[in-house]
Amino acid sequence: MNDLVNQIQLVGDWLTSSEQWHGDDGIPHRLAEHLTYSGLSLLCATVIGLAFGLLVGHTGRGAFAVATVANLARAIPTFGLVVLVVTLAGLSTAPVLVALVALAVPPILINTFEGVRGVDPDARDAAKGMGMTGWEVLLKVEVPMALPLILLGLRVAAIQVVATATVAAYPGLGGLGRYIVDGLSRNDYELVIGGSAVVVALALVVQAAFTALRRAVVSPGLRPAVTKP
Amino acid sequence: MRDGEPLVRWAWIGDHVDELAHYTGVHLRLGLLPVLFGLIISVPLGMLCHRYRWVYPPTLTAANVLYSIPSLALFMIFVRYTGLTERTVMIPLTLYTLSVLIPNVVDGLASVPDPVRQAATAMGFSTVRRVVQVELPIAVPVVVAGVRVAAVSSISLVAVGQLIGQGGLGYYITRGLQLDFPTPIITATVLIMLLALATDALLVLAQRLLTPWARGKGAKA
Numbered sequence: 174m175n176d177l178v179n180q181i182q183l184v185g186d187w188l189t190s191s192e193q194w195h196g197d198d199g200i201p202h203r204l205a206e207h208l209t210y211s212g213l214s215l216l217c218a219t220v221i222g223l224a225f226g227l228l229v230g231h232t233g234r235g236a237f238a239v240a241t242v243a244n245l246a247r248a249i250p251t252f253g254l255v256v257l258v259v260t261l262a263g264l265s266t267a268p269v270l271v272a273l274v275a276l277a278v279p280p281i282l283i284n285t286f287e288g289v290r291g292v293d294p295d296a297r298d299a300a301k302g303m304g305m306t307g308w309e310v311l312l313k314v315e316v317p318m319a320l321p322l323i324l325l326g327l328r329v330a331a332i333q334v335v336a337t338a339t340v341a342a343y344p345g346l347g348g349l350g351r352y353i354v355d356g357l358s359r360n361d362y363e364l365v366i367g368g369s370a371v372v373v374a375l376a377l378v379v380q381a382a383f384t385a386l387r388r389a390v391v392s393p394g395l396r397p398a399v400t401k402p
Numbered sequence: 403m404r405d406g407e408p409l410v411r412w413a414w415i416g417d418h419v420d421e422l423a424h425y426t427g428v429h430l431r432l433g434l435l436p437v438l439f440g441l442i443i444s445v446p447l448g449m450l451c452h453r454y455r456w457v458y459p460p461t462l463t464a465a466n467v468l469y470s471i472p473s474l475a476l477f478m479i480f481v482r483y484t485g486l487t488e489r490t491v492m493i494p495l496t497l498y499t500l501s502v503l504i505p506n507v508v509d510g511l512a513s514v515p516d517p518v519r520q521a522a523t524a525m526g527f528s529t530v531r532r533v534v535q536v537e538l539p540i541a542v543p544v545v546v547a548g549v550r551v552a553a554v555s556s557i558s559l560v561a562v563g564q565l566i567g568q569g570g571l572g573y574y575i576t577r578g579l580q581l582d583f584p585t586p587i588i589t590a591t592v593l594i595m596l597l598a599l600a601t602d603a604l605l606v607l608a609q610r611l612l613t614p615w616a617r618g619k620g621a622k623a
Contacts, residue, residue, distance in 0.1 A: 180482060247551070248598035250558040253591030256575050260584050261409075336472035340562055344579055353474055357565060366482070369475040380470040 180366060187367030198351070200371060207348035207375065210338045214270050215331055218277030222326065226285025230319070231311050239286045246279035251337045259344035269341050276337055277330040284326025288319025320391050328383040335379055339372055349375065404582060411585045418586075422571075426593060429570025433557035434601070436492050440499030440552060445545075447500075448507025449533065462505060469501035473562045481566060491563035498559070499552040506548025510541025543616065546609040550602050557598040561590070 187193065193200050229235045254272050262268035292315050300314045316323070342350030352368025355361070415422070451458035476494040484490045514537045522532045564572030571590040578587035610617060 176482070244554075244602070245595075245599075247554045248558055248595045248602075250561045250572075250575075250591055250594040252561040252564070252569075252572060253575050253587060253594060256579050257584065257587045257591060260579060260582065260587055332470045336474070339472045339474045340565075343565060343576075350474060353478055354565070362482075365478050369478040372475040373471050373479075376470045376472055376475070377467065380467055 183363050184367055184370040187363050188370070193367070203347060203349050203351055204371070204375070206346075207335070207338055207350075210266070210270060210273065210341070210346070210348055211331070211334045214273035214338075215277055215327075215334050217270075217274045218281055218330055218334075219327065221274070222278045222281025222330070223285055223323070226282045226323075226326075227289060227311060227316070230286045230289025231307070231315060233290070236286070236290070239282060243279045243283035246276070249276070251276055251333070252340050252343075255337060255341050256344050259346075264345045266346065269346055273334050273337055273341075277334050280329040280333065281323075281326040284322045284329070285319065288322030288326075289315045291322070292318045317392055318395065321387070321395055324383060324387050324391070328380070331379050331383065332376065335372075335376055407584065409584055410588055414585045415589055422574075422589070422593070425571050425573055425590075426597065429557070429560055429572075429594065430597060432488060432491055432560045432563065432568065432570050433495070433597070434553060436495035436556050437499055437549060437553045439492070439496040440503050441549065443496070444500055444503035444507050445538075448504050449511065451504065451508050452511040458508060462501075465497075465501040465504055468497045473498075473559055474565060477563060477566055486566050486568065488568050490566055491560065491568045495556050495559060499556060502548045502552045502555075503545075506544050507541065510544035511537055513544055514540045539613070542612050543609060546605055546612070550605045553601050553605060554598045557601060558594055561594060 188200075192198075196202065226239070229239050254276070255269060258268045258272045289311075296314055296318065297310060300310045305313065338346075338348050339350035339353070342348055342354040349368060349372050352364050352371070356364030356366075356368060447461060451461055473494055476497070477490055480490045480493055484493065518536065518540065519532070522536045527536065560570045561572030561575055563569040564576050569575070571594050574586035574590035578584060578590075
C-alpha cells in the first residue's frame with residue numbers, strides 16, 4: 174500500500190514538473206502525435222472496414238473470406254509487424270500508419286459483417302415488403318440494428334490502435350510510448366511510470382468515449398446487447 | 403535495411419533451429435499459461451454472474467476497462483512489483499483474457515435449455531452435480547470459442563514483453579531491429595502467427611473431443 178502511494182506520488186511529481194508541458198518531448202506534443210497516428214489510421218480503417226463489412230453483410234457474398242481474414246489478422250503479432258515495417262521501409266510515419274490500418278480493419282470488418290448478418294430476417298423482409306429499396310433496407314434497418322456490434326468493432330480497433338501506437342515508439346516513432354521506451358533505456362523509472370500513467374489515462378478516455386457514443390446512438394430497443402471483443 | 407540484404411537468409415534459420423525451439427517453448431508458456439489462469443478465474447466468476455445477474459455488468463465493465471489498457475503500460479505498472487520476470491508479462495495477459503472469457507462463460511451457461519436443467523433437478527442431481535455434469539459440459543462450445551480468441555490474442559501479445567526482456571520469440575524482433583537484419587524479425591513474426599493458428603486448430607479439435615454429442619450436427623462455436 175505504501176508502495177502504491179509512492180508510485181502515485183512519482184507520477185504526480187513527473188506530471189507536475191514544467192518540462193513535461195513544453196517542447197517536442199512535452200506531453201501535449203506527444204499526445205498530439207499519438208492522437209494523430211491513432212486517429213488517422215482508425216479513420217482509414219473505419220472507411221475500409223465499414224464499406225466491406227456492410228457490402229458482405231448485405232449481399233451475403235464473401236462471408237468465408239471475411240471470417241478467414243479476421244481469424245488470420247488476430248494471429249499477427251502487432252509488435253513484430255511494426256518493427257518489421259520500420260526495418261524494411263525505414264523510420265517514417267506513413268508505413269507504420271499503413272500497418273496500424275491493417276491491424277484495425279479486421280475487427281471493424283468482422284463485427285460490421287456479423288452485425289448486418291445477424292439482423293432478424295423478418296425485419297429485413299418487412300422492410301422490403303414496405304417497398305424499401307436495397308439502400309434503404311441497409312441504411313434504415315440493417316445499420317441501426319447492427320450498430321451495437323459495429324461500435325464494438327470500432328472500440329476494439331481503437332484499443333488495438335492506441336496500444337500498438339504506444340509500442341511503435343520502440344522502433345523510433347513518437348507518441349506517448351516514447352516516455353516508456355526512453356525511460357527504460359535510461360533506467361529512469363519516473364519517466365516510465367509517468368508515461369504509463371498518461372497512456373492508461375488515454376485508454377480510459379477512449380473506452381469512456383465509446384461507452385458514451387453507444388448510449389447516444391444505439392436505439393433503446395436494442396439494449397442490452399453483447400459487449401465483448 | 404542494408405542494400406543487397408535479402409528479406410530472409412535461410413541459412414540463418416538453419417543455424418538457429420535449437421535456439422528458435424527454445425524460445426518457441428518459452429513463448430508458448432508465456433502465452434498459454436495466462437489463458438489457463440484466465441479460465442480458472444472466469445469459470446467461477448462467470449457462474450457467479452450467471453447466478454446473480456446484478457454482478458455481471460460491473461464485472462464485465464471492469465474486465466473491459468482492463469482490456470483497454472495498452473500492454474506496454476500495464477507491464478510497466480507491474481514491473482515495480484514483480485520485477486523483470488515472466489510474471490510481469492503473464493499477469494497482464496491473464497487480465498486481458500477475462501474480457502473475452504467471462505462473457506463467454508455467462509453466455510455458455512445461458513445456452514443451457516431450461517428443460518434440461520429441470521430434468522437434471524428432477525432426476526435428483528444436487529446443484530453442484532448439475533452444474534458440473536450438465537450445465538458446464540453444455541456450455542463447452544461457447545466457452546471454447548472464447549478460449550480460442552483469448553489464446554490467439556495472448557500468443558501474439560507476448561512479443562511486447564520483450565521490452566522488459568520477457569517476450570519469448572519477441573527476442574528476435576528486438577534483436578533484428580538492433581542489427582538492422584530482417585530475417586529474425588520475419589522468422590519470429592511468422593512463427594508466432596503459426597503458433598497462434600496451430601493453437602486455434604488444437605482447440606477446435608479439443609472441443610470436438612469434449613463434446614462428442616455435437617459431432618456431425620455442425621457444432622456451432
